[in-house]
Amino acid sequence: MATAIRAIPTLYGKTAKSFESEAERTEQNPGTQDYCHEAKVVSDFLKTCTAL
Numbered sequence: 001m002a003t004a005i006r007a008i009p010t011l012y013g014k015t016a017k018s019f020e021s022e023a024e025r026t027e028q029n030p031g032t033q034d035y036c037h038e039a040k041v042v043s044d045f046l047k048t049c050t051a052l
Contacts, residue, residue, distance in 0.1 A: 011019055026032075
């Protein structure tokens, strides 16, 4: 059974520039990870939690 070949999307314009800048920033700091989104989710949850 053959697997379908899919086209790889190409980034253009603002999206491509943003991706490139994030890639360069990541290469400069290889051991770091961004947990901003997860921290916001937890913060929002704790704000709505009435059990504490």
